[in-house]
Amino acid sequence: MGRHxxxxxxxxxxxxGKKAHRQKDLTVPAHWKDDADNKQSRRSKxxxxxxxxxxxxxxxxxxxxxNLDEKVPKPTELFGSSDDEIPNEIPMVSGIDADIDTSKAxxxxxxxxxxxxxxxDDSSNDSGVDExxxxxxxxxxxxxxxxxxxxxxxxxxxxxxxxxxxxSDLKLPSGEELEQETSQPARLEFVHQRIKDVMSVLxxxxxxxxxxxxxxxxxxxxxKDLETYYSYNKFLLSKLIDLFPQNELIAFLExxxxxxxxxxxxxxxxxxxxxxxxxxxARGVNLDPLGKWTKVGLVVYDxxxxxxxxxxxxxxxxxxxxxxxxxxVMALAPQPQERILDMxxxxxxxxSYIAQLMxxxxxxxxxxxxxxxLKAVVGNLHRMGISNTVVSNYDGRxxxxxxxxxxxxxxxxxxSGTGVISKDPAVKINKDEGDILRxxxxxxxxxxSAIDSCNANSETGGYILYCTCSILVExxxxxxxxxxxxxxxxxxxxxxxxxxxxxxxxRQYRFHPSLKHAxxxxxxxxxxxxxxxxxxxxxxxxIPSKTDxxxxxxxxxxxxxxxxxxxKKKATKRPGSDLSMQQLKKYQKRKHKPGALxxxxxxxxxxxxxxTQYLDQKKKKANKSSEKVVEDKKSVETKKTKNSDGKKxxxxxxxxxxxxxxxKVVKKAKVKKENETKSKKKKTEKTKPET
Amino acid sequence: xxxxxxxxxxxxxxxxxxxxxENIKSLIDRPDGMYxxxxxxxxxxxxxxxxxxxxxxxxxxxxxxxxxxxxxxxxTKKFRLHITALDYLAPYAKFKIWVKPSSEQSFxxxxxxxxxxxxxITDNTSKYQGVVIYSMxxxxxxxxxxxxxxxxxxxxxxxxxxxxxxxxxxxxxxxEDSLT
Numbered sequence: 001m002g003r004h005x006x007x008x009x010x011x012x013x014x015x016x017g018k019k020a021h022r023q024k025d026l027t028v029p030a031h032w033k034d035d036a037d038n039k040q041s042r043r044s045k046x047x048x049x050x051x052x053x054x055x056x057x058x059x060x061x062x063x064x065x066x067n068l069d070e071k072v073p074k075p076t077e078l079f080g081s082s083d084d085e086i087p088n089e090i091p092m093v094s095g096i097d098a099d100i101d102t103s104k105a106x107x108x109x110x111x112x113x114x115x116x117x118x119x120x121d122d123s124s125n126d127s128g129v130d131e132x133x134x135x136x137x138x139x140x141x142x143x144x145x146x147x148x149x150x151x152x153x154x155x156x157x158x159x160x161x162x163x164x165x166x167x168s169d170l171k172l173p174s175g176e177e178l179e180q181e182t183s184q185p186a187r188l189e190f191v192h193q194r195i196k197d198v199m200s201v202l203x204x205x206x207x208x209x210x211x212x213x214x215x216x217x218x219x220x221x222x223x224k225d226l227e228t229y230y231s232y233n234k235f236l237l238s239k240l241i242d243l244f245p246q247n248e249l250i251a252f253l254e255x256x257x258x259x260x261x262x263x264x265x266x267x268x269x270x271x272x273x274x275x276x277x278x279x280x281x282a283r284g285v286n287l288d289p290l291g292k293w294t295k296v297g298l299v300v301y302d303x304x305x306x307x308x309x310x311x312x313x314x315x316x317x318x319x320x321x322x323x324x325x326x327x328x329v330m331a332l333a334p335q336p337q338e339r340i341l342d343m344x345x346x347x348x349x350x351x352s353y354i355a356q357l358m359x360x361x362x363x364x365x366x367x368x369x370x371x372x373x374l375k376a377v378v379g380n381l382h383r384m385g386i387s388n389t390v391v392s393n394y395d396g397r398x399x400x401x402x403x404x405x406x407x408x409x410x411x412x413x414x415x416s417g418t419g420v421i422s423k424d425p426a427v428k429i430n431k432d433e434g435d436i437l438r439x440x441x442x443x444x445x446x447x448x449s450a451i452d453s454c455n456a457n458s459e460t461g462g463y464i465l466y467c468t469c470s471i472l473v474e475x476x477x478x479x480x481x482x483x484x485x486x487x488x489x490x491x492x493x494x495x496x497x498x499x500x501x502x503x504x505x506x507r508q509y510r511f512h513p514s515l516k517h518a519x520x521x522x523x524x525x526x527x528x529x530x531x532x533x534x535x536x537x538x539x540x541x542x543i544p545s546k547t548d549x550x551x552x553x554x555x556x557x558x559x560x561x562x563x564x565x566x567x568k569k570k571a572t573k574r575p576g577s578d579l580s581m582q583q584l585k586k587y588q589k590r591k592h593k594p595g596a597l598x599x600x601x602x603x604x605x606x607x608x609x610x611x612t613q614y615l616d617q618k619k620k621k622a623n624k625s626s627e628k629v630v631e632d633k634k635s636v637e638t639k640k641t642k643n644s645d646g647k648k649x650x651x652x653x654x655x656x657x658x659x660x661x662x663x664k665v666v667k668k669a670k671v672k673k674e675n676e677t678k679s680k681k682k683k684t685e686k687t688k689p690e691t
Numbered sequence: 692x693x694x695x696x697x698x699x700x701x702x703x704x705x706x707x708x709x710x711x712x713e714n715i716k717s718l719i720d721r722p723d724g725m726y727x728x729x730x731x732x733x734x735x736x737x738x739x740x741x742x743x744x745x746x747x748x749x750x751x752x753x754x755x756x757x758x759x760x761x762x763x764x765x766x767t768k769k770f771r772l773h774i775t776a777l778d779y780l781a782p783y784a785k786f787k788i789w790v791k792p793s794s795e796q797s798f799x800x801x802x803x804x805x806x807x808x809x810x811x812i813t814d815n816t817s818k819y820q821g822v823v824i825y826s827m828x829x830x831x832x833x834x835x836x837x838x839x840x841x842x843x844x845x846x847x848x849x850x851x852x853x854x855x856x857x858x859x860x861x862x863x864x865x866x867e868d869s870l871t
Contacts, residue, residue: 279828311795314860315830339745363742371755378756379867382775383860387738390746391755403748594752 172198172213172221191225198222199246226253232428236418239436239472242507248524255524256421262300262307263290263323265349267384268356271317273298279312293497294326296356316383321349323528324419324521328467329353331494331519331535332410335460337362341406343396343450344414346373348380354410355386364389365403367396369595397445398598400452407461411450413443413479415470419530422523436474443468443479451487456538464489464536469529471520473506476532480518481511488540491517494533498526502534579607692731692747692754699764703728703735706762706770707780709821710834714783734763734871735770737779756871774833774858775870777823781831784823786813788837788854795826798833799861807849816841822854833859 198218201208205215227237230253244252264280264287266273273289273296280287284304290297298318300307307313308320334340334354345351345366355364366381368374371393381389394402396411416439417427447466456462466483468475480502483489491514502518504511518534584607695703707715718737719726725740731754738746738758746757759779762772772780790798794808810827818840824833835857844853863870 309864311799311826311830311832311860314799314863315832316860317830363745365745374755375868375871378760378871379863381756382760382778382870383863385778387759387778388742390742390749390757392749393753393755394749403745596753 172210172217188229191229195222195225195229195250198225199250202246230257230428233431235432236428239418243471243473248522251524252522255522255527256425259422260322260523260527260529263321264298264300264307264318265321265326265353266296266298266318267316267352268296269360269385270315276312276317279317280307280310283310283312285310290323290326294330297323297326299323314383316385319349319352319380319384321353324469324531325349326353327494327496327499327519327521327531328410328412328465328533329357331467331496331533332408332463332465333495334358334362334408338407338458338461339363339365339405341365341367341399341403341409341450341453343367343399343409343411343446344369345391345412346370346377348377350410350412351377351389352380352384352386355381355384355388358388360386360388362388365406366391367394367399369393369395371594393594395595395597397449398596399449401598401601404453405455405458406453407455407458407463409450409454409464411446411464411466413446413466413468413475415439415443415468415475416472417469419469419471419521419523419532421530423529436472439470440474440479443475444482447479447483448486451483451489451536451538452543454538456488456541462538463492464538465533466536467531467533469531471522471530471532473503473509476520476534477503477506477511477515477518478509480515480534480536481509483536484512484514486544487538488542488544489536489538491515492535492537493517494519494535496533499533500525502532579603584608692729692736692743692751692757695728695730695735699730699735699768699770700728702764702768703761703770706772710772710780710785710823711783712785714785717783718779728761729757730764731757732871735761737761737776760871772834772858773870774860774862777831777834777858777860780834781823781825784834786816786820786822786837787825788812788816788822788835789825789827789829790832792827795832798824798856799859801856801859801861801865803838803852803856804835804854805849806844806847806851806853809844809853812837812841812844812853814841818843824854824859831860833857833861 198221201210202215202218202222209215209218223234223237223241226232226249227234230237232240232253240249240252266276271279277287277289277298280298280300280303285307286301286303287298288301290299312318313320329350332340332354334357336358338358339362340354340358342351342354342364346368348366351364351366358364364386366377366389368377374391374393378391381391392402416431416436417424418431421427447464450464450466454462454464466480470476480491484491491512494517496519499519499521502511502515502520503509504513504515515534518532521528521531521533523530579601583601584604704715707718711718726737727740727743729736729738729743731751736756736758737760742758746754759775760773761776761779762770764770788804789810789812790804791808791810794804797808798804804824813822816822816837818837820837820840822835822837823831824835826832833856835854837854838852839847847853
């Protein structure tokens with residue numbers, strides 16, 4: 001299945017084919033021929049010839065299609081009309097038939113060119129012949145036919161010919177046939193042809209359609225064929241069809257079959273791009289600057305050494321990174337001395353770019369859920385010589401509970417990966433509705449936590465950058481739109497020069513109009529991975545709570561007074577008092593797992609403080625009491641020799657735990673002793689029979 | 692995360708001084724802020740104090756790395772320098788060895804440096820002196836120990852070992868897992 005598994009020996013045959021060229025030359029119909037003996041002037045000959053031809057042509061066109069003359073210059077229409085007479089039962093035209101058709105059309109076109117006027121410089125076929133009358137009529141014929149051929153080849157591109165040929169015979173498969181096709185191994189050539197045909201029909205539906213078949217049928221067959229030809233599953237393909245217009249869809253699907261060029265980012269902390277390029281060229285790498293929009297990118301066309309293992313790479317002079325991964329960091333525009341959070345950092349490409357832009361100052365928090373993937377982050381950061389990063393392993397959703405107050409946050413959210421199908425073709429098959437919804441839900445949680453851990457009041461920042469390597473609206477615009485509703489953020493321009501604007505309206509969705517500031521990148525238009533970038537600016541640290549609406553409701557309803565008083569009571573309660581000790585322990589246990597999700601527990605901090613206060617007080621009391629005891633004893637025992645007892649008691653008061661421990665130790669020792677004695681006994685028992 | 696004990700500091704500094712001598716001072720007294728060494732999961736990290744304080748927010752199990760990892764303490768309480776420390780060893784290194792381009796690759800695969808691959812060597816390098824190893828284009832590639840002094844190097848046959856391999860940048864690929 002799929003294009004890659006096509007038989008390599010069978011080449012894609014395009015155009016009329018080799019055989020067609022070997023066919024004998026065009027023969028002009030007998031009634032077109034001039035009488036060579038006829039003694040007329042040259043002009044009159046021409047006129048007569050033209051007249052005849054015109055008559056003939058008109059007669060033909062009236063038979064087939066009355067409105068031909070308007071559309072004459074289009075070769076496509078001609079084909080369509082002429083083929084109507086051929087019985088439509090066979091879906092594909094054989095090579096010979098095709099040639100006959102082309103020859104007919106060819107002749108017609110020649111004539112029409114003549115009719116249009118010979119004064120045009122466009123070398124009309126006969127003009128050359130007319131100049132030298134010395135040729136025999138047969139020779140003339142030969143010349144004209146060969147010329148006609150060559151011009152035909154020039155005028156009509158190969159693709160057109162194909163589509164036109166089959167379009168006339170396009171017959172959509174019935175349900176049974178489809179079933180048969182699915183049961184049999186797919187004939188990809190055939191399917192490819194049909195895709196082209198249906199596309200051409202759909203592009204000019206009114207004229208090219210078969211009046212009996214509905215548009216829906218065409219679309220359904222197209223879907224089926226695209227599924228088989230590019231081996232997508234039904235769900236993803238329907239999503240893509242919704243997303244792209246027809247021509248773009250094919251371009252996108254084709255682009256996904258081709259891998260993107262390898263791009264390299266210079267580490268400006270260690271070298272300059274020019275030096276790096278020189279060093280790499282010396283190693284036999286063929287490269288070029290990536291584009292005008294970046295000063296650090298290089299494209300690698302081909303190389304004689306592995307680009308990921310050169311001494312320059314190991315010394316941290318560059319990093320292999322997709323062109324699309326430059327964009328979110330450029331849009332984030334980190335400034336030196338800032339506090340930046342990269343929520344999903346693995347494998348550390350974007351993080352190191354951020355550090356590079358910050359010139360290794362300030363502080364970066366690089367976080368990721370997966371501990372094994374973080375090893376790559378650590379490796380990359382150290383290799384690139386970056387020292388301002390803290391690498392942590394949490395669930396991104398737990399971030400506001402751990403650390404907040406970041407001036408900028410980069411959220412490269414986990415996604416379905418529909419933009420990087422060329423990297424991971426498994427996406428074609430294994431994604432379904434549920435996966436997308438799951439991703440979307442996680443992304444919504446992540447973006448909220450990203451916004452919460454950002455500080456709106458920071459002098460230079462307050463920006464959140466959301467990006468995914470997916471192109472589906474559910475994972476991009478919808479998520480950003482959700483964040484716009486839930487938090488005090490607004491969309492701002494990303495500062496990227498190119499890219500497609502985000503959707504503001506898509507099918508049933510109506511998004512905030514500012515979503516046009518978001519940018520989309522496609523593999524077929526920008527030759528980088530599919531990507532989505534949106535930059536948010538947080539303008540207030542307050543979280544607009546859902547309770548705003550609820551409060552209004554309460555005001556309206558008079559019956560809710562009792563509830564109100566209850567809530568007030570709750571509010572007056574000490575924070576954290578309703579937390580049980582068990583909950584606290586549970587929370588702490590959870591926190592200690594790698595990649596843990598730490599939810600902010602209301603009142604947790606207060607609870608902890610309470611406990612510490614309580615302990616302190618206890619200590620103080622114990623101290624005081626012990627001191628008192630000491631003083632008392634001092635007063636009593638001063639007459640006696642020494643107050644050593646008091647010291648002991650003081651020690652006891654300070655460290656009451658030790659006393660408890662002691663008996664345990666004793667117990668343990670006892671148990672040990674018992675065991676030893678037992679074992680000894682056993683040994684003696686064992687030894688006894690031997691003796 | 693905790694500061695090093697005195698014993699640990701002593702062991703570590705002894706090791707560092709083999710490569711950079713008295714330049715350890717410039718690691719600690721930096722003009723651009725306070726820097727310190729911290730121990731976390733038996734590894735020693737070199738960080739600025741600001742970042743260290745912020746890293747303290749992350750709990751022990753979830754903290755993977757911060758600043759630059761210099762090396763680790765083995766179970767027998769010896770200090771082993773990691774390749775990640777190269778960024779701070781290279782600029783302060785007292786004794787250097789330059790490797791010819793032909794044997795660059797061999798060193799990056801973890802082999803010792805032979806006389807045939809020796810490009811240049813600092814004068815007065817004594818035997819068993821810690822050296823930082825450079826490519827001829829002055830790119831630091833790793834560090835090791837001189838197997839022979841400079842004067843001995845001149846006389847030996849081309850196949851004898853000049854410097855023992857300790858760490859090289861190829862480790863970023865070979866054992867990425869053990870860096871932290």
